[in-house]
Amino acid sequence: MSGKDKLRKFRENETFKCLFQPKLEEVFGKDYYLKGNWHEKVFRNTNPITVELGCGKGEYTVALAEKYPDRNFIGIDIKGARLWKGAKYVEETGLPNAVFLRCRIEFIESVFGKDEISSIWITFADPQIGRDRKRLTNPMFIKRYMSFLRPGGVINLKTDSRYLHEYSLAMAEQNGMRILDCCKDIYGEKKADDILSIKTFYESNYLRQGIPITFLSFEPGSDAASLKDPAWNPDQWER
Numbered sequence: 466m467s468g469k470d471k472l473r474k475f476r477e478n479e480t481f482k483c484l485f486q487p488k489l490e491e492v493f494g495k496d497y498y499l500k501g502n503w504h505e506k507v508f509r510n511t512n513p514i515t516v517e518l519g520c521g522k523g524e525y526t527v528a529l530a531e532k533y534p535d536r537n538f539i540g541i542d543i544k545g546a547r548l549w550k551g552a553k554y555v556e557e558t559g560l561p562n563a564v565f566l567r568c569r570i571e572f573i574e575s576v577f578g579k580d581e582i583s584s585i586w587i588t589f590a591d592p593q594i595g596r597d598r599k600r601l602t603n604p605m606f607i608k609r610y611m612s613f614l615r616p617g618g619v620i621n622l623k624t625d626s627r628y629l630h631e632y633s634l635a636m637a638e639q640n641g642m643r644i645l646d647c648c649k650d651i652y653g654e655k656k657a658d659d660i661l662s663i664k665t666f667y668e669s670n671y672l673r674q675g676i677p678i679t680f681l682s683f684e685p686g687s688d689a690a691s692l693k694d695p696a697w698n699p700d701q702w703e704r
């Protein structure tokens with residue numbers, strides 16, 4: 466994508482009603498004005514909200530919103546030129562239950578209030594090999610998610626990275642979290658139902674390379690104080 470193309474998308478993003486782009490000073494050490502108010506001020510209903518972290522072009526957010534008109538969806542990413550694709554689609558189609566948020570996931574506690582969110586999808590996140598503290602399923606991030614997930618809230622992780630999958634499974638198991646589903650190859654094991662077979666941009670690339678796609682679904686619970694790093698063997702997995 467050329468720089469000119471990016472700038473055009475950034476300019477267009479400014480005009481989209483479905484795209485929220487808080488400035489750093491609105492979320493850094495401060496509550497964003499929509500924290501605790503997404504139902505009332507954005508969706509204008511009380512339907513459950515699902516968040517997609519690192520949504521890129523927003524394929525899951527859009528597909529789930531179309532499939533579940535009685536739920537709300539928020540796709541979050543830091544890259545505006547990627548978000549443009551999903552946001553443009555929502556603007557053009559008028560899809561009422563999907564919005565996007567351009568924000569670093571590190572600031573997520575400034576953005577969502579207690580019990581505001583029902584479930585989370587993490588789709589093809591960077592496994593952050595060797596950088597535990599940046600991994601989106603690290604206990605530090607899970608603690609942040611617990612601050613706004615409703616009781617019984619679920620985290621779904623879909624990834625091409627066996628490293629990220631095994632790390633997250635060890636983290637969930639060793640912290641006594643309830644595992645709802647775990648699969649090492651959703652297409653090979655024919656587990657890809659109409660939800661799991663939604664394909665993101667990155668997923669399509671990995672599938673072309675013949676890389677198996679894994680899935681993990683778990684309930685993190687609410688015991689944030691006792692969360693610990695998992696003991697596991699990272700050297701077993703190359704990617």
Ligand SMILES: C[S@@+](CC[C@H](N)C(=O)[O-])C[C@H]1O[C@@H](n2cnc3c(N)ncnc32)[C@H](O)[C@@H]1O
Pocket residue numbers: 518519520521522523541542543544547568569570571588589590591665666667668
């Ligand atoms: C590998 S891409 C996957 C994108 C999309 N889910 C897909 O499957 O096509 C990871 C995405 O996460 C976003 N991302 C990574 N770290 C982030 C962070 N700390 N806060 C917000 N977005 C982040 C990147 O901008 C990127 O779009």
